[in-house]
Amino acid sequence: MLISSATALALLSALALGAPGYQRSDTSRPQRCIVPSSNGTADDSPAVLKAFARCATDSVIVFKEGVNYNIFTPISATNLSNVEIRMNGNLHLPQSIAEVQRVVNRTNRVTYSDGQHWFAFKGPSIDYIGSSDINNGWINSYGQAWWDANPVNGTGIDSRPHLMSFKTTGGSLKYFKSRKPIAWNVQVEGDDITVSHAFIDAESTGSFPFNTDGFDVTGTNVRITDSVIYNGDDAIAVQSGSHNILFERNTIGYQSHGMSIGSLGEDQTDFANVSNIHFEDVTVIDAVYGARFKSWIGGQGLAKNITWKNIRVYNVTFPIFVTQSYVNQGSSQTQLGDGQTTGRINNGSVMMEDFSWSDFTGTINTFRPGDGSCVTNPCWYDDGLPDLKHTEAVIIECNTDTSCKNFALENIQIIPQSMAAPTVVCINATAELNPQLGFDCKNGTFSPF
Numbered sequence: 001m002l003i004s005s006a007t008a009l010a011l012l013s014a015l016a017l018g019a020p021g022y023q024r025s026d027t028s029r030p031q032r033c034i035v036p037s038s039n040g041t042a043d044d045s046p047a048v049l050k051a052f053a054r055c056a057t058d059s060v061i062v063f064k065e066g067v068n069y070n071i072f073t074p075i076s077a078t079n080l081s082n083v084e085i086r087m088n089g090n091l092h093l094p095q096s097i098a099e100v101q102r103v104v105n106r107t108n109r110v111t112y113s114d115g116q117h118w119f120a121f122k123g124p125s126i127d128y129i130g131s132s133d134i135n136n137g138w139i140n141s142y143g144q145a146w147w148d149a150n151p152v153n154g155t156g157i158d159s160r161p162h163l164m165s166f167k168t169t170g171g172s173l174k175y176f177k178s179r180k181p182i183a184w185n186v187q188v189e190g191d192d193i194t195v196s197h198a199f200i201d202a203e204s205t206g207s208f209p210f211n212t213d214g215f216d217v218t219g220t221n222v223r224i225t226d227s228v229i230y231n232g233d234d235a236i237a238v239q240s241g242s243h244n245i246l247f248e249r250n251t252i253g254y255q256s257h258g259m260s261i262g263s264l265g266e267d268q269t270d271f272a273n274v275s276n277i278h279f280e281d282v283t284v285i286d287a288v289y290g291a292r293f294k295s296w297i298g299g300q301g302l303a304k305n306i307t308w309k310n311i312r313v314y315n316v317t318f319p320i321f322v323t324q325s326y327v328n329q330g331s332s333q334t335q336l337g338d339g340q341t342t343g344r345i346n347n348g349s350v351m352m353e354d355f356s357w358s359d360f361t362g363t364i365n366t367f368r369p370g371d372g373s374c375v376t377n378p379c380w381y382d383d384g385l386p387d388l389k390h391t392e393a394v395i396i397e398c399n400t401d402t403s404c405k406n407f408a409l410e411n412i413q414i415i416p417q418s419m420a421a422p423t424v425v426c427i428n429a430t431a432e433l434n435p436q437l438g439f440d441c442k443n444g445t446f447s448p449f
């Protein structure tokens with residue numbers, strides 16, 4: 001490869017300054033703990049915990065290249081400071097559901113971090129750097145058994161752990177690799193965090209990989225780039241309290257629920273607050289949703305300055321979808337729990353302001369819409385909209401005539417696989433409040449100006 005002298009200079013100065021969020025020079029992390037492995041059937045978690053205790057500050061913790069580690073009990077390392085976790089080994093959770101449930105039941109609220117994550121990392125300046133070799137650095141969670149065991153109308157079987165909580169400031173997650181997660185992958189929380197070159201593979205050979213979110217973000221100045229996420233729920237879900245989030249140069253798909261803002265406003269007493277979110281240069285394959293916003297009826301809050309740009313969709317059921325009447329699919333368990341919809345007082349909406357969608361191209365999944373997770377009639381993902389034709393390039397559903405403001409669509413070039421004309425469902429995005437909408441807000445053929 002030819003490197004120009006200008007590039008070389010830039011590289012050198014980046015190294016000298018320590019590119020933000022990346023590996024710092026080893027001098028600031030003089031301690032090193034190499035995690036031993038039984039390389040067999042024993043639980044390696046005690047050795048891992050020992051390494052995290054010994055090397056909790058100004059350290060590098062090394063999982064050896066290509067070596068297998070059994071992580072049969074959760075790892076909580078929540079007092080880290082300036083630590084690099086060099087994940088070159090391959091981790092294995094217990095393969096049986098009963099064993100995970102037994103551990104979760106036993107350790108819940110004791111060592112089982114946050115009551116819900118198998119791995120919990122917390123503290124300033126944490127860099128989790130996986131192997132750049134595609135064969136190594138995997139976390140194997142054996143989720144297939146969990147997905148297959150989930151009844152069709154179920155909301156997930158008991159004691160499902162989330163995979164990882166990553167809470168830091170000025171940190172990074174690079175080459176994170178997750179194979180068949182049991183459910184949610186990474187909760188990213190904090191400030192100034194770069195996630196890059198992640199690979200999440202929740203492809204199923206059986207049932208729907210229920211709730212396998214890629215990245216759930218509650219933070220500020222978070223970047224997620226150059227990653228591949230194949231899963232069965234949101235590839236990214238930007239949650240309340242998130243500001244300045246960038247999601248770019250990623251490929252997402254399989255039965256993914258796309259690039260989501262929300263859900264917001266589920267807790268009616270809480271003011272949802274999200275701003276400055278940018279999604280760009282993303283390929284979306286076979287997913288249920290591409291660009292998605294979801295908030296609950298009767299919620300409150302503001303989502304402002306959100307953009308999706310240069311998005312390629314292939315065989316996507318709902319390329320652009322906005323709903324302010326979101327409900328979780330499911331049984332009475334979901335509906336009557338925290339996300340109660342029956343009896344919710346419809347006294348507000350999470351307001352949406354300055355949203356734009358531009359330069360979309362590709363196809364709508366007309367022939368086999370959805371993701372196989374639909375067990376309600378009408379289907380949960382139709383969000384109460386009757387008579388969908390699966391020719392809809394755009395669905396915008398505002399709960400009131402003032403809850404959507406300054407929406408702008410530009411250069412949306414998406415066609416149904418049937419080669420029928422693309423259509424739109426548009427409710428309450430009024431011309432007065434949305435002068436740049438780019439088409440008439442009404443149902444029918446999508447005819448941009």
Ligand SMILES: *[C@@H]1O[C@H](CO)[C@@H](O)[C@H](O)[C@H]1NC(C)=O
Pocket residue numbers: 039067
């Ligand atoms: C781990 O075990 C495998 C198979 O038993 C063996 O090939 C490999 O060399 C071992 N690795 C280490 C680091 O001991």
Ligand SMILES: *[C@@H]1O[C@H](CO)[C@@H](O)[C@H](O)[C@H]1NC(C)=O
Pocket residue numbers: 052053054056057079
């Ligand atoms: C971090 O926690 C571990 C395990 O709880 C403990 O052994 C260690 O002393 C703590 N380190 C610091 C720097 O507090």
Ligand SMILES: *[C@@H]1O[C@H](CO)[C@@H](O)[C@H](O)[C@H]1NC(C)=O
Pocket residue numbers: 098099101102105158159
């Ligand atoms: C774990 O707890 C759940 C819920 O409390 C229970 O349904 C399940 O049987 C328990 N599993 C084991 C293996 O203890």
Ligand SMILES: *[C@@H]1O[C@H](CO)[C@@H](O)[C@H](O)[C@H]1NC(C)=O
Pocket residue numbers: 268269298299300345347348
């Ligand atoms: C709407 O009603 C719920 C339930 O009474 C309440 O908690 C919430 O604060 C109300 N929202 C607003 C914006 O008043």
Ligand SMILES: *[C@@H]1O[C@H](CO)[C@@H](O)[C@H](O)[C@H]1NC(C)=O
Pocket residue numbers: 243271273274
């Ligand atoms: C929403 O978040 C922004 C940015 O952190 C903050 O400036 C603003 O005060 C928040 N609004 C409310 C109502 O909490």
Ligand SMILES: *[C@@H]1O[C@H](CO)[C@@H](O)[C@H](O)[C@H]1NC(C)=O
Pocket residue numbers: 244245275276277278305
């Ligand atoms: C909107 O958000 C982008 C980041 O996505 C930011 O660069 C821009 O300054 C924001 N615009 C306003 C008006 O705050």
Ligand SMILES: *[C@@H]1O[C@H](CO)[C@@H](O)[C@H](O)[C@H]1NC(C)=O
Pocket residue numbers: 254255286287315365368369370371
């Ligand atoms: C489109 O996606 C659906 C659902 O994931 C899948 O069943 C179908 O085979 C895909 N169709 C094409 C043409 O790729």
Ligand SMILES: *[C@@H]1O[C@H](CO)[C@@H](O)[C@H](O)[C@H]1NC(C)=O
Pocket residue numbers: 152153375376377
């Ligand atoms: C799921 O539950 C709903 C509501 O109880 C019922 O109408 C539907 O037939 C069930 N679906 C399956 C696949 O069991």
Ligand SMILES: *[C@@H]1O[C@H](CO)[C@@H](O)[C@H](O)[C@H]1NC(C)=O
Pocket residue numbers: 385386387388425426427443
């Ligand atoms: C547009 O379509 C939606 C969903 O099918 C429906 O709820 C709404 O009433 C329709 N609006 C008009 C004006 O027909």
Ligand SMILES: *[C@@H]1O[C@H](CO)[C@@H](O)[C@H](O)[C@H]1NC(C)=O
Pocket residue numbers: 398399400401402427428
């Ligand atoms: C559209 O807005 C009006 C006025 O705010 C509201 O009454 C109506 O329910 C909204 N329509 C839908 C389908 O949400």
